[in-house]
Each structure stands twice: as structure tokens, then as C-alpha cells.
Amino acid sequence: MSDVQTSKLEVIAGEMGVESAEDKNQHAPPKPLQLGFERAPCGHSPHELRRAYDESTQVALTSLDKKRNSLGIHNAVMPGGQRISLLKTMLTTACERNCFYCPFRAGRSAMKRVSFKPDEMASVFGEMSRARYAEGLFLSSGIIGGGVKTQDKLLDTVDILRRKKGFGGYIHLKMMPGAERDQIARAMALSSRVSINLEAPNASRLTALAPKKQFEDELLRPLIVAHEIRKAQPWKKWASTVTQFVVGAAGESDVELLSMTERLHKQAGLTRAYFSAFSPVRDTPLENHRAEDPWREHRLYQSSFLLRDYGFELEELQFGADGRLPLGVDPKIAWAQRNLTESPLEVNKADKRDLLRVPGIGPLGVEAILKARRIGTLREIKDLKALGILADRAAPYLLLNGRPAGSQQMRLF
Numbered sequence: 001m002s003d004v005q006t007s008k009l010e011v012i013a014g015e016m017g018v019e020s021a022e023d024k025n026q027h028a029p030p031k032p033l034q035l036g037f038e039r040a041p042c043g044h045s046p047h048e049l050r051r052a053y054d055e056s057t058q059v060a061l062t063s064l065d066k067k068r069n070s071l072g073i074h075n076a077v078m079p080g081g082q083r084i085s086l087l088k089t090m091l092t093t094a095c096e097r098n099c100f101y102c103p104f105r106a107g108r109s110a111m112k113r114v115s116f117k118p119d120e121m122a123s124v125f126g127e128m129s130r131a132r133y134a135e136g137l138f139l140s141s142g143i144i145g146g147g148v149k150t151q152d153k154l155l156d157t158v159d160i161l162r163r164k165k166g167f168g169g170y171i172h173l174k175m176m177p178g179a180e181r182d183q184i185a186r187a188m189a190l191s192s193r194v195s196i197n198l199e200a201p202n203a204s205r206l207t208a209l210a211p212k213k214q215f216e217d218e219l220l221r222p223l224i225v226a227h228e229i230r231k232a233q234p235w236k237k238w239a240s241t242v243t244q245f246v247v248g249a250a251g252e253s254d255v256e257l258l259s260m261t262e263r264l265h266k267q268a269g270l271t272r273a274y275f276s277a278f279s280p281v282r283d284t285p286l287e288n289h290r291a292e293d294p295w296r297e298h299r300l301y302q303s304s305f306l307l308r309d310y311g312f313e314l315e316e317l318q319f320g321a322d323g324r325l326p327l328g329v330d331p332k333i334a335w336a337q338r339n340l341t342e343s344p345l346e347v348n349k350a351d352k353r354d355l356l357r358v359p360g361i362g363p364l365g366v367e368a369i370l371k372a373r374r375i376g377t378l379r380e381i382k383d384l385k386a387l388g389i390l391a392d393r394a395a396p397y398l399l400l401n402g403r404p405a406g407s408q409q410m411r412l413f
């Protein structure tokens with residue numbers, strides 16, 4: 001890789017924090033901004049969280065790690081839980097659009113513009129991959145000459161990587177606004193994951209963020225088309241689809257964000273939504289807008305998982321009069337406090353759907369309980385703990401063989 005290519009990657013990496021892409025640390029709570037919380041919903045005290053955060057940020061980076069980070073290579077958690085080093089980069093940092101939150105917006109003089117040709121980017125990443133410097137690629141781009149033309153360049157890059165370079169690893173490819181049906185199909189055939197960022201939950205909110213983007217035609221439609229392509233040929237291996245919302249810059253409520261997320265899960269086969277707490281970028285129209293509290297992002301993730309994986313409906317979640325989730329309580333605990341405190345569930349009889357709604361019990365815990373019930377009766381707290389249940393969290397909402405779990409010792413026969 002030449003010095004010019006290295007310095008171009010460094011320029012891109014220096015400004016590319018706006019994209020959530022894959023998780024760095026799934027389900028991790030954010031930095032505890034509000035130390036007034038007595039105990040964070042994850043079960044840790046603010047002091048414990050603060051210490052964990054400080055320790056995690058003080059880990060000494062080796063010079064190799066620093067070099068990789070400066071190029072845009074980060075450790076990322078893949079959909080299956082595997083960790084890989086992922087190059088997160090762009091074909092060009094030039095853009096003809098003017099999204100208010102974006103460092104790459106047209107006319108932002110503080111931004112240095114750099115570009116790669118498709119074959120150049122494919123060669124750079126191919127080299128990194130062969131050297132095991134980066135194992136996966138997240139590729140986006142600013143828009144020049146329209147979304148369709150830009151999408152073609154992104155597709156050409158991935159095509160060269162797959163067909164000429166023989167790269168078989170993870171590729172997350174961005175879809176440009178207005179991408180056409182055959183481009184979407186090609187992207188889904190060549191990539192592991194494609195993303196089309198809605199940015200906002202509806203057209204009117206999008207106007208406050210990205211006035212040149214058309215919500216229905218350019219952003220929502222490609223997500224629906226991706227689902228149609230998958231449904232038309234279900235036997236084929238297609239990329240999963242994800243989207244991302246900017247949170248806190250357009251006055252949108254959590255109800256709006258989660259309504260759209262729920263709709264996309266049900267009607268567009270969306271794998272997941274990413275929520276990116278807004279952080280102002282200097283020399284943009286939103287530079288004086290306040291940064292969003294990262295706890296809001298965390299509560300949105302928790303709620304979207306409840307909707308997607310735990311059988312909850314939007315109406316069951318607790319929102320304030322402003323349509324926001326309370327920041328100080330885990331949404332699953334809030335539901336349990338309202339619905340299970342007075343009528344706890346008998347753990348030996350409750351069905352799968354109800355068990356999944358108890359804090360401290362996840363899909364694996366439910367399976368473990370059902371299996372254990374086939375051979376005996378759950379009677380004591382330690383029986384739940386032996387099954388991997390977060391028993392202290394679950395106990396206030398459970399009965400164990402007819403008696404409140406919180407006040408019992410348990411045995412498993």
C-alpha cells in the first residue's frame with residue numbers, strides 16, 4: 001500500500017465516527033453520564049460503571065493497534081458474535097448532498113476530500129486482507145453524480161474483491177439513496193450485509209436533518225425492495241439488511257423511532273436498527289445543537305431488542321408524555337414492575353412467552369427452565385442460578401413452587 005493510499009485512509013478514518021456499523025461491544029451500557037442513578041439498569045452501580053469505563057479507556061494501545069485505528073480498522077462484533085478486525089472506510093469523502101449532521105456535507109471547507117477508484121480500493125483492501133491486517137470491510141461513500149452512479153462504483157469495488165481478488169470474508173456495503181432494484185439485488189448477492197440509513201423515522205423529521213434526501217422514494221423504498229428480492233428467491237444466499245437513525249437532532253420521539261423500527265422488522269425483514277446518539281460536528285448547521293445523552297441510545301437498543309426478540313409490542317413499553325423512554329430504568333424492568341409485581345409468575349407453570357418477559361431471563365434462560373421443568377420442580381433461588389438465570393433480577397417477579405422467589409431458598413430435585 002502506497003503512502004498516498006495510507007494517508008487517504010487516515011483522512012477518512014479521522015472523520016468517519018458517524019457510522020455505527022457493526023458493534024464494538026454488543027449490549028454494553030454507555031459511559032455513565034448521570035451519576036445520580038442509584039443503580040444502573042444493567043445491575044451495576046454508577047461507581048462500578050465509571051471504574052469499568054475508565055479501565056477500558058486506559059488499556060494501552062500497541063503501536064500496531066494505533067496504526068490500525070488511524071487507518072479505520074477496528075475490532076468489531078459480527079452478527080454471529082465472532083470478533084474480526086474491520087476496515088471501515090469510504091470510496092470518496094466528496095459529496096454533493098448537504099446533510100446537516102455530516103462532516104462530509106457539500107461546502108464544508110474544513111473537510112479534506114479524498115477519493116479511491118474501485119480497483120484501487122479493492123487492491124488496498126486485498127493487500128490488507130492478505131496480510132491479515134483487516135479481515136472484513138465496511139464500505140460507504142459520499143455521493144457524486146447521483147446515488148445510482150455512486151452505487152455502481154461501490155458495487156464495482158466489491159465485485160473486484162469477490163471475483164478477481166477471491167475475498168470471501170465479511171463485507172458490509174452501504175446502499176446509496178435512490179439505489180435501483182438491480183443494484184440492490186447485486187449488492188445483496190455480493191455482500192454479507194447491506195445498509196440503507198433512514199436517518200430519521202419519517203419524512204418530516206428527515207427534513208430537519210437532510211433536506212436533499214427523499215424519505216419514501218430514496219430511503220424507505222430500497223429497504224422494501226430488498227425484502228421483496230429476498231422473498232422472491234428465498235433459497236438464495238442474500239445479505240441481511242440494517243438501517244441507522246440519528247438520535248436527538250430532529251426533535252423525534254422514541255415512539256416515532258421504535259414505531260418505524262417495529263414496522264421494518266415486521267414488513268421489511270430488517271435484521272436490526274442502529275441508533276446513533278447525535279454528536280455535533282463543527283462547521284455544520286447543527287454544530288451548536290446539544291449532543292444526545294448516550295443513555296437514550298442504550299434505552300432504544302434495549303427496547304428494539306424487546307420488540308424484535310422478546311415478543312413485546314410497542315404499546316407495552318412505557319413512554320413519557322413527550323414520547324421518550326425513561327432514561328433511568330431498563331424498559332423490561334419498567335414493564336415487569338407494572339405488570340408482575342402484584343401478580344408474579346409461577347416459574348414451574350408459566351409459558352415460554354411469559355417467561356421471556358421476566359427481567360434476568362433471556363431466550364437461553366427460558367429454554368433452560370423448560371428443560372429443567374421436565375425433570376423436576378424448581379424450588380430455590382440457587383436452582384435458577386444453576387440454569388444461568390440472573391436470579392436476583394428475576395426473583396421479584398417469580399413464584400417458586402407457589403412461594404415468592406425473593407424470599408425463598410431453592411432446591412432442584
Ligand code: SF4
Nearest residue numbers: 095097099102105142
Ligand atoms: S449523503 Fe449526506 S450523510 Fe451521506 S456523505 Fe453526503 S452529506 Fe454525508
